[in-house]
Amino acid sequence: MSEFNHAKTMVITEFLAYLRLLSRRLKMSQLITISRQLVHFGPWRNIALRLLPRSLPPAGVQGAVSLLPKHNSSEVVSSLRQDGLFILGELPHNFISKLRLTTDKLPLKEYKLVHQVSDEIRQLSRDPNLLSLLHDYFNRTPQLIEASLFVTGPESHLPDHSQNSFHFDYAGWESLNVFVYLTDVTLESSYHVYVKGSAKQISWWDVLRQIVPKTEVYSRFNADVTPILGKAGTIFIENAEGFHRRNKGAERRVLLNLLYTSHRNVLSYGRSNRKGLRARDRIFKEITSQQSNTL
Numbered sequence: 001m002s003e004f005n006h007a008k009t010m011v012i013t014e015f016l017a018y019l020r021l022l023s024r025r026l027k028m029s030q031l032i033t034i035s036r037q038l039v040h041f042g043p044w045r046n047i048a049l050r051l052l053p054r055s056l057p058p059a060g061v062q063g064a065v066s067l068l069p070k071h072n073s074s075e076v077v078s079s080l081r082q083d084g085l086f087i088l089g090e091l092p093h094n095f096i097s098k099l100r101l102t103t104d105k106l107p108l109k110e111y112k113l114v115h116q117v118s119d120e121i122r123q124l125s126r127d128p129n130l131l132s133l134l135h136d137y138f139n140r141t142p143q144l145i146e147a148s149l150f151v152t153g154p155e156s157h158l159p160d161h162s163q164n165s166f167h168f169d170y171a172g173w174e175s176l177n178v179f180v181y182l183t184d185v186t187l188e189s190s191y192h193v194y195v196k197g198s199a200k201q202i203s204w205w206d207v208l209r210q211i212v213p214k215t216e217v218y219s220r221f222n223a224d225v226t227p228i229l230g231k232a233g234t235i236f237i238e239n240a241e242g243f244h245r246r247n248k249g250a251e252r253r254v255l256l257n258l259l260y261t262s263h264r265n266v267l268s269y270g271r272s273n274r275k276g277l278r279a280r281d282r283i284f285k286e287i288t289s290q291q292s293n294t295l
């Protein structure tokens, strides 16, 4: 990213963080969220998507070195369109081991725009086969708008967090989340749960209430409620407009989330802020200097 683009991103990010704070202070955040969701999920969305310019697939992917497990792109894209979910498999062991030298030491917290501070995450976010796959889904050049690490601790004894309830997210007119587990995730862990096919069945009532009770999700979708388990390195792609939640597990869990949209607009700058990014920089720097001291 050029200096100019970096500065522009920081200015817009900080301005959006200020607007979010202001809307909370004015007690308008709920109203704004619902209004945005009504705009996003309304029938006019199809018109907006049709108007977005399409682009040609990236050149030179054939034979390029990729971290992604072998896959059939058209099979992945059709599963994503039908179910909203595809589990690709596991990333190379060496790559994950190297990344975990840092992520295993991170304190419990959310870290934003981590492709700026991790070579491995930046490499994955630019992986030629991943970008080609995302292009096949969007028919447009994928735009990385968030790269976050979520480090959570044991939470089975804690009250419900909003992420523990079934909800949906959205970004741009069309988006996909690429998730990678960076710790082994079992039934004891805070595993991710996705409801296959639910992205196509969001109702107006769902849009207004945002959170849907578990009992209702099971009665509406039952067999499609899919817990995702796997070893560190498990990579899956999801349309987060479908219902999903985080199980309350008894172990530390680290999850990488790369969020791509089919286009960029003024709201496509993620949810970071200057204070959070400074804390991120300090923590990553401390871990890196500890590593060089032990060499």
Ligand SMILES: [Fe+2]
Pocket: 167, 168, 169, 240, 244
């Ligand atoms: Fe979510």
